[in-house]
Amino acid sequence: MNPELSVVMPCLNEAETLAICIKKAQGFFERENVRGEVVIADNGSTDGSQKIARDLNARVVDVPAKGYGNALIGGITAAEGTYVMMGDADDSYDFSNMMPYLVKLREGYDLVMGNRFKGGIAKGAMPFLHKYLGNPVLSFIGRLFFKAKIGDFHCGLRGFSKDAFGRMELKTTGMEFASEMIVKASLKEMKIAEVPTTLSVDGRTRPPHLNTWRDGWRHLRFLVLYSPKWLFYYPGFLMFFFGLVISAILVYNPVTIGSVTFDVHTLLFTAVCMLIGFQFIVFYGLTKVFTVENGLLPKSKNYDKQFQFINLEKGLIVGALLIIAGVVLSFLAYNYWQDINFGDITNSNTLRIVIPAVTTMLLGVQVILFSLFFSILGLKR
Known part of the structure; x- marks a missing residue:
């Protein structure tokens, strides 16, 4: 039988934390009796992330085109579940607590967003500029421009139906993919819900792929050009x-x-x-x-x-x-x-x-x- 839920994680050299994330997702499937699969959308890792994923029975999808958006589009397209959960493989999101998302998806919502400001942000988990300037400002612009009642536009943990993803027709290849998803869902008048979620400190020792000013500008540029x-x-x-x-x-x-x-x-x-x-x-x-x-x-x-x-x-x-x-x-x-x-x-x-x-x-x-x-x-x- 096809899985009900596919958990898609973009991956670029995430060997330090990938196994933890996969095990949390698989533990959720077993505990909640959910038919599920873990899909690793690998964007060209060179640290053995692919082997770690395969050894844990996760499905690896190779996505040669670089970029956060490209990786997710490739992984989501390959996902076989009725519903899809996407989240970063850096152990900052709790894949063992996805039930609030799945409940909303089963109720018929097309897109279910997490809200880290309501669920709780651990000390040091989000940079000062992101927490008090970038995220609030960009989320406010998104709500103003597109009438999307979303408090956290850039939460990386979110769920949606595979059918809704096809109707969104997402195009962007970089970090602005997160904004495009909400904008397209709002413009197409899809049913959107929001649930509290927690954000933990990044489990990796290396710096994140996110670039504060470059990616912040890409998000802002997308919001403006799409309105x-x-x-x-x-x-x-x-x-x-x-x-x-x-x-x-x-x-x-x-x-x-x-x-x-x-x-x-x-x-x-x-x-x-x-x-x-x-x-x-x-x-x-x-x-x-x-x-x-x-x-x-x-x-x-x-x-x-x-x-x-x-x-x-x-x-x-x-x-x-x-x-x-x-x-x-x-x-x-x-x-x-x-x-x-x-x-x-x-x-x-x-x-x-x-x-x-x-x-x-x-x-x-x-x-x-x-x-x-x-x-x-x-x-x-």
Whole structure:
């Protein structure tokens, strides 16, 4: 019979602690009467880890492609269990206490995360920066960006169904694999639970593979790139709204605050702020379509509706109207220049016409180009 639970451990020279972890997992199977297997996803060990695993009747899967994510993908893919538990082979996680995870998985949860902050972190088990800065900050960003109610985004001990793993379609090859799993499960609206777990001191004498700053940056980069709304839309909307409001005020009249007067030179910068903000919003739209159409992000509930609201014809009309408005304003400015016999323009009121004219024409061109590219990306539909 196929095992109910596969315990997958990524391994790269873990001879010091590998046997302890395997024995704990096998002891759990026997004590709780669970049909299980231990899968060692070996990433090119040179210290005899493979022999240790085979001598203890664990199944060894050779994964030549380097990286934490690669090792886990290889091991999980080879796992035969209905459910999978993954955890590091450094004896920091307790493989003898996996029942809370298995209970949740049997209840139908797709992903069950451990929470080390609720279960307990032994003294010296987690570096100061990880405990009080890196993990809390990255977990907060993950909850904010993806509405994932997870308190410990980077707990290495977690369980999931083999079916859910296939639906996640995980791609990353490094340490950010841990974040991708939660992000994909959240975006695909899978059932996620969290259970307390303990973290012990690493049992190895050598330094861990984790690099604080490099891997922390990879996690942060992944979270940001996988959330185009926070990366492009929200900053773009704020910039566009700020630029539009302040520009509208300055077009009407200069503003004096104390001894400082904000006039056409400020108007020029606020107009640029509005254009940059619009570029961000446009890039958000294009990124969203590209990622969804290429399977990098799942469709949101309103994804299909945007193609009814935004299309090539509407974009061409709006863009053309903006360009025409800019041309009309340009003619008004030209007439004023003609009235002074094309002489030196010293009146700032002229720039209050020229700057909006140029801005609306640029916006019109951007709208037309956006609608064209948007339609090209949606050709599959």
